[in-house]
Amino acid sequence: MGILSFLEKRAKPVLGLDISSTSVKLLELSRHGDRYRVETYAVRPLPPGAVVEKNINDPEAVADVVRTVVKQSKTKLKHAAVAVAGSAVITKMIDMPAGLSDDAMETQISIEADQYIPFPLEEVAIDFEVQGESPRNPEQVEVLLAACRRENIDLRVNVLQLADLQEEVVDVEAYSMERSYGLVAEQLEDQDGQVVAVIDIGATMTTLSVLVDGRTVYTREQLFGGKQLTEEIQRRYGLSMEEAGLAKKQGGLPDDYESEVLGPFKEAVVQQVTRSLQFFFSASQYNDVDYIVLAGGVASMEGLVGLIEEKLGTQTLVANPFANMSVSSKVNAVALANDAPSMMIAAGLALRSFD
Numbered sequence: 001m002g003i004l005s006f007l008e009k010r011a012k013p014v015l016g017l018d019i020s021s022t023s024v025k026l027l028e029l030s031r032h033g034d035r036y037r038v039e040t041y042a043v044r045p046l047p048p049g050a051v052v053e054k055n056i057n058d059p060e061a062v063a064d065v066v067r068t069v070v071k072q073s074k075t076k077l078k079h080a081a082v083a084v085a086g087s088a089v090i091t092k093m094i095d096m097p098a099g100l101s102d103d104a105m106e107t108q109i110s111i112e113a114d115q116y117i118p119f120p121l122e123e124v125a126i127d128f129e130v131q132g133e134s135p136r137n138p139e140q141v142e143v144l145l146a147a148c149r150r151e152n153i154d155l156r157v158n159v160l161q162l163a164d165l166q167e168e169v170v171d172v173e174a175y176s177m178e179r180s181y182g183l184v185a186e187q188l189e190d191q192d193g194q195v196v197a198v199i200d201i202g203a204t205m206t207t208l209s210v211l212v213d214g215r216t217v218y219t220r221e222q223l224f225g226g227k228q229l230t231e232e233i234q235r236r237y238g239l240s241m242e243e244a245g246l247a248k249k250q251g252g253l254p255d256d257y258e259s260e261v262l263g264p265f266k267e268a269v270v271q272q273v274t275r276s277l278q279f280f281f282s283a284s285q286y287n288d289v290d291y292i293v294l295a296g297g298v299a300s301m302e303g304l305v306g307l308i309e310e311k312l313g314t315q316t317l318v319a320n321p322f323a324n325m326s327v328s329s330k331v332n333a334v335a336l337a338n339d340a341p342s343m344m345i346a347a348g349l350a351l352r353s354f355d
Helices: 059-073 102-115 150-162 173-185 227-237 241-250 257-283 304-312 333-354
Strands: 015-019 023-032 035-045 079-084 089-097 124-133 140-149 166-172 195-201 205-212 215-223 291-295 315-318
Touching: 015 059, 015 150, 015 333, 023 059, 023 333, 035 059, 035 333, 059 150, 079 150, 079 173, 079 333, 089 102, 102 124, 102 140, 124 150, 140 150, 150 166, 166 173, 166 333, 173 195, 173 205, 173 215, 173 291, 173 333, 195 257, 195 333, 205 257, 215 257, 227 241, 227 257, 257 304, 291 304, 291 333, 304 315
Parallel strands: 015 079, 079 166, 195 291, 291 315
Antiparallel strands: 015 023, 023 035, 089 140, 124 140, 195 205, 205 215
C-alpha cells in the first residue's frame, strides 16, 4: 500500500486533463494578480468503447487522443492533473490527535486504514487531508481520508506516460468540481450558507454534487446523459452514430424532431434532475436547494433552464467557469464559450497549478 497524493497541494503549472467517457478535455490557466486567464484549451472525442462509464478500457487509444489535444493546444506544459470518478473513491472523515506531524499521521493511517476500507490494502492508494479542529474534541483534528483502487489511478498515470506527459496530481472529480464551483459562485447573489446543487449531465453519466458554503456535502452518480438523445436520433432517422451526433449539434433534422425527440428528452432531463435532488433530500437534513447550476454537454440546451425553473421553482443557471477570466488570443473564444459548461472538471484540475 502506498500513500498517493490525490489531495496534496502542489504549486507547479499543470494541464487540467479531464478524461470522460466520450472525450478528452484539456485546459491550461495562468494567473495575473487575482485574475485567471485561459492560455490554451482543446477538446477531442474518444473512439467508442475506449472509456466506458469512466473506466479506461483502451489506454493506447486514450493516450493517442491525449497526444492529439496536447498538440492541438500548442501547450508547452508537460505536467498534468487528472481525476478519478467519485464512484471509484471511498472517503471517510476520521478524528486523529491534533499534535501529529504529517509523517506520524501517515504512519498511523497506514496502520489503521483496514478498518475503514473494504478492499485489500495492497490494492489501494490512500491519501488524507487535515480539515481543521474536530467539533467533537478540541484535542483532535478532523481528517478526510480518501482511498481509491490502485488500478484506477495506474490506468490514468499509464495514459499520461504513453502520451509523454508527467502525472503531477491525481484528483477526485467531486473535488475538482468543488474547486471550479468557486469560479461560478462569484456569479451567484448572496453566497453565505447557500445550498447549491451542481448537476453535471455528461454523455453517459449525470453527477449531482451538493455544496453548502462551497464545500461538497453530497455527491451521487447516475447513468443518464446526452448519448440517449444521440441514440434516439440515430434510431428514429436511420443515421449512423457520427451523423446523429453532428445533426444534434448542427441541426438539419426533420420537422418533427423538436416535438417528437428533443421535447421528450428535455422532459427526461427535468425528471432526472428532480429524481437526483429527491435522493439528496431523503439522505440529508435538507429539503430544498437555493440554486441549481447545470454543467456538462447537455446544460446549454435551449429552453432547459426555463423548464427546470418552471418545474422545480428553483433559480437555475448554466455553469461558466470562464465568465470572469481573460482569454489568450490563441484561444477560440466562441468555441470556449460553447464548451464552458462541460469544462468544469478540467477547470478544477487546471486550478491545481495555484494551490
